[in-house]
Amino acid sequence: MKQVLATVLIGTLVLSSCKPKYEKPESSAGDLDATRFVMIGGSHTSGYMDDALYYEGQQYSIANLVSAQLQKVGSGPFYQPYMSSNSVGVSGQGMSRFKLGYKTDCLGVTSLSPVRLASSGDVAAFGSNVYNSSQAFGNFGVPGMTVTAVNFPSYGTLNPFFGRMSSSTSVSVLADATASNPTCFALFVGIEDILPYTQKGASSGTFTNTTTFSSAYEQIVQTLTANGAKGVVSLIPDITEMPYFTTIPYNGLNLTPDKVASLNAIYNPIGISFQEGPNGFMIQDPAAGAFGVRHMVAGELVLLSTPLDSVKCNSMGSVFPFRSEFVLTLDELSLIRAQIADYNNAITAIASTYNLAIAKPNEVVKNLQSGIVYNGITLSAKFVSGGAYSLDGIHFNPRGNAIVSNEFIRALNDKYNASIPAINAVNYPSVTFP
Structure with missing residues (x-):
C-alpha cells in the first residue's frame, strides 16, 4: 500500500511539474515606429456621437482609443481638441447632443426616446480656437470632412470643426496633421463622401466620384508616408446597414x-x-x-x-x-452600395501600392446586423438597445468605438508583426438609460 501511495504521489508531482504555465504575451510595436501617432478621419474618428461633438464622446474617440493602446508599445502623448467638459455639445446643424429621455407622442403615449440635452448646441465653441503649439494634436477627426477636403487650404474657414483646432486660417488638415512628422498613422476617411447624400434619401446633392476620390486619397497617403511613416487605412462600411436606415420597417x-x-x-x-x-x-x-x-x-x-x-x-x-x-429605394441602394464598393476598391489598391495595413470596420457593421457576442455580451445594430451605436443611429457609442478600434489594432498587428494589446470593449459604456 505504501508503494502504491508513493507511486501515485510521484505521478501527481510529475503531472504538476508538467502543467503548462500561461505567460502573458509581451507587447511590442514590431516593425512599427509608434513614437508619434496621428489619425485623420471624419466624424467617426473625432469622437462625434449622439449627433454632436462633446467632451465625453471625444474621450472615447476611435483615435484616442487606438492611441492609448499604442502608448503601451512606445507611442508618445496624444492630444485632442477637446470641447469644454460642461458643454452640451454641438452638431453640424448647431444642435446639442442627444440623451435618452421620455417623450410623449401625438397619441399621448410616453416612451423612452432620444431627446436633445438643450434647446441649442454649443455654437460658441466654434468661436474659440483651441490650438496649442506645445501640444500638437494627434486626432484630426473632423466632422463633415470629405476626402477631397483633407488637403484643402483654408479648410477651417469652411468647416468650423476644423477652424476651432487649426494652426491658422490658411492651413489644410493634412498640413497640420503632418507638421509633427508622424511615424505612425491611421486614415479613416470616405464616409462623409457619401453619407450626406444617403441621409437625404438620395433626393439631393451628390457624392464624390471615384476618380476624384482615388486621386485625393492617394495624395493623402503619399504625404503621410513621404518620411517613411507606416500606418493603416480603413475600408468604408456600408452605412445603409446602420440603425439610422434600418430601424423603421418598410412594412410598418x-x-x-x-x-x-x-x-x-x-x-x-x-x-x-x-x-x-x-x-x-x-x-x-x-x-x-x-x-x-x-x-x-x-x-x-x-x-x-x-x-x-x-x-x-x-x-x-x-x-x-x-x-x-x-x-x-432599391435602385438608390444599389447605386450607393456600388459607390462604396468602388471607394473600397480604390482604398485597397492604394494600400497595396504603399504597403499599408487595412482595417475592416465594414465587417463589424455587417456583423452587427445579425448580432455578435463579445466577451459574453450581445451587441447588435438595433437602435438604442443594441449596445453598439449612439443615439443618432450612425455613430458608435464608446463600446462600439472600442470594437472598431480593435479592427485598427488587429490590422497593425497583422501587417507589422506587432503585439499591440487589444481593447476589452466591455469596459466601455454603452447607452445610458435614465
Whole structure:
C-alpha cells in the first residue's frame, strides 16, 4: 500500500511539474515606429456621437482609443481638441447632443426616446480656437470632412470643426496633421463622401466620384508616408446597414379594418390595395406609373429622420406618401452600395501600392446586423438597445468605438508583426438609460 501511495504521489508531482504555465504575451510595436501617432478621419474618428461633438464622446474617440493602446508599445502623448467638459455639445446643424429621455407622442403615449440635452448646441465653441503649439494634436477627426477636403487650404474657414483646432486660417488638415512628422498613422476617411447624400434619401446633392476620390486619397497617403511613416487605412462600411436606415420597417403601416377600407377607397381606383395588418408604406416614385406612387417593397429603407408623429397622426406614409428624402429605394441602394464598393476598391489598391495595413470596420457593421457576442455580451445594430451605436443611429457609442478600434489594432498587428494589446470593449459604456 505504501508503494502504491508513493507511486501515485510521484505521478501527481510529475503531472504538476508538467502543467503548462500561461505567460502573458509581451507587447511590442514590431516593425512599427509608434513614437508619434496621428489619425485623420471624419466624424467617426473625432469622437462625434449622439449627433454632436462633446467632451465625453471625444474621450472615447476611435483615435484616442487606438492611441492609448499604442502608448503601451512606445507611442508618445496624444492630444485632442477637446470641447469644454460642461458643454452640451454641438452638431453640424448647431444642435446639442442627444440623451435618452421620455417623450410623449401625438397619441399621448410616453416612451423612452432620444431627446436633445438643450434647446441649442454649443455654437460658441466654434468661436474659440483651441490650438496649442506645445501640444500638437494627434486626432484630426473632423466632422463633415470629405476626402477631397483633407488637403484643402483654408479648410477651417469652411468647416468650423476644423477652424476651432487649426494652426491658422490658411492651413489644410493634412498640413497640420503632418507638421509633427508622424511615424505612425491611421486614415479613416470616405464616409462623409457619401453619407450626406444617403441621409437625404438620395433626393439631393451628390457624392464624390471615384476618380476624384482615388486621386485625393492617394495624395493623402503619399504625404503621410513621404518620411517613411507606416500606418493603416480603413475600408468604408456600408452605412445603409446602420440603425439610422434600418430601424423603421418598410412594412410598418399596420392597418385595422376601418383603415383598410378608407385607404382602399382612395387607392383602389388607381390599382393599389391594402390589407389588414402590416403593409408597405406608400412612397412617391416618379417611375411608378402615371400616378407616381406605390407601396414600399422588402429591402427598401425608411430613414430615422422620418417625422413619426406625422405617420401616427397625420396619415403620412399612407394617404400622403413619403417624399423621397425619407426613403431609399432599391435602385438608390444599389447605386450607393456600388459607390462604396468602388471607394473600397480604390482604398485597397492604394494600400497595396504603399504597403499599408487595412482595417475592416465594414465587417463589424455587417456583423452587427445579425448580432455578435463579445466577451459574453450581445451587441447588435438595433437602435438604442443594441449596445453598439449612439443615439443618432450612425455613430458608435464608446463600446462600439472600442470594437472598431480593435479592427485598427488587429490590422497593425497583422501587417507589422506587432503585439499591440487589444481593447476589452466591455469596459466601455454603452447607452445610458435614465
